[in-house]
Amino acid sequence: MPAPGTFFSSTSAYAGGVKSALTSVFVIVLAGTYVGMGALAHDVGLSPGWLALSTVLVWAAPAQLIMISALGTGGTMFEVALAVTLSATRLFPMVVALLPLLRGPGTRLRDMLLPTHFTSISMWVESLRLLPAVPREHRIAFCNGLSTGYMGTAVTFGFVGFYLAAGLPPLLAGVLLFLTPMSFFLSTVNNARMAIDKLALVLGLILGPLLAYWQVQLDLLWTGVIGGTVAYAFHRVREAMQ
């Protein structure tokens, strides 16, 4: 994947972001994920317009999956809202880690609203990888372009999945579902160049399944807090010793 170069204007930075999105592996991942989401929305009797709006407003595949399956199988409004908000806690540390990369000397709070809303796993992973090479004054435009490319892909393939619905052989459906963990896995490994990030990654890979196997409540939240804090503490101790 080409590294983004210098841009002459915000518009060309935005276009550069869209281009980076459409040439990244996440386009395939989002297409596969949202084909599945479209088929699910069709099966529970929601409209394609509703699915598109939920993609634009919620913009988080796990939350959308929870919502759509709950609409199909039942469950109280409160239970669904609680499950959605628990799955969304991961967005908090992601936004905190991302925004300082985007901010320049003259950045206003309202310039940050769109990147904040756009924050999702694929956009976060790619932003952390690509933004350091983008001049600071063009980072927000680049990031918004990147996100627009991803969101457009998700909305488009949601429609495709809705109209294809059923008809997918089970093995192919399994292969589509495997795209998400594979691409997140390799791009996170690719991003983890520093010891602190590598340690956080390895701890998360071990703790996540362990806590789930032990049926710990809020297992993913604990995985993040424990794994992340241990990696951070290790980094502080090493810094102090140097």
Place this chain on the structure above:
Amino acid sequence: MKAAVVELGPYVVLILVGFLPNEVWRIVGLLTARGLNEDSQLVIWSRTVATALLAGVIAKLILFSSGELASIPLAIRVGAAICAFAAFLLTKRSVFAGVLAGEAALLLGGFLFPH
């Protein structure tokens, strides 16, 4: 829930149980990040927490799969992930080549050893 959808309409339900409970964490993040720079300790800690959490999600998706992926045996899913990682390293860290190798291994394994 179905009753609620009929009464409130699916779009109101989308806002109340989808958009708002999801978006609140992004806004809390926006307010927390004000005035912090990328070297600040809270930002570094947030990055490690997000990375560990994401790794947990990945491992759970592979080991405790749902939907049609669950019908492919665990050993094949783990084997395919190892193939993906090996291909990624062999191609000088190409994510695309790694994903392709992992998917090919899963397809082959699923085809040869149906559940």
